[in-house]
Amino acid sequence: MSDVRILDTVVLRGADADAWTAAWRQDYLPGAVRRGLTLVESWREHVDTDAIAVHTLWKLPGAKAFFGMRAAAGADPAVAAFWADTDALAVRRTRHVGLVDTPEVTA
Numbered sequence: 001m002s003d004v005r006i007l008d009t010v011v012l013r014g015a016d017a018d019a020w021t022a023a024w025r026q027d028y029l030p031g032a033v034r035r036g037l038t039l040v041e042s043w044r045e046h047v048d049t050d051a052i053a054v055h056t057l058w059k060l061p062g063a064k065a066f067f068g069m070r071a072a073a074g075a076d077p078a079v080a081a082f083w084a085d086t087d088a089l090a091v092r093r094t095r096h097v098g099l100v101d102t103p104e105v106t107a
Contacts, residue, residue, distance in 0.1 A: 011065040
């Protein structure tokens, strides 16, 4: 079985990072979970004297779940609004998507 892993990275000015992270937790995260995303981990990294990268690693149980999530996100205007607001603040953002083979566990 293969899981889909998604790594989102948003680079923000240091002064914007805390407010953006709070908005992400309040406005984006609950909907992402409803769309089937499981948060694996999230971390910050200083990438410049006044820039912070916020990395978020998600997983989904396969390609069918990934495309279902994408359809649900596309139908939700709140998702587009969140990312438009993010783009107004962000220095840059990226999303990397890949498959990870997970071994099947048998008892």
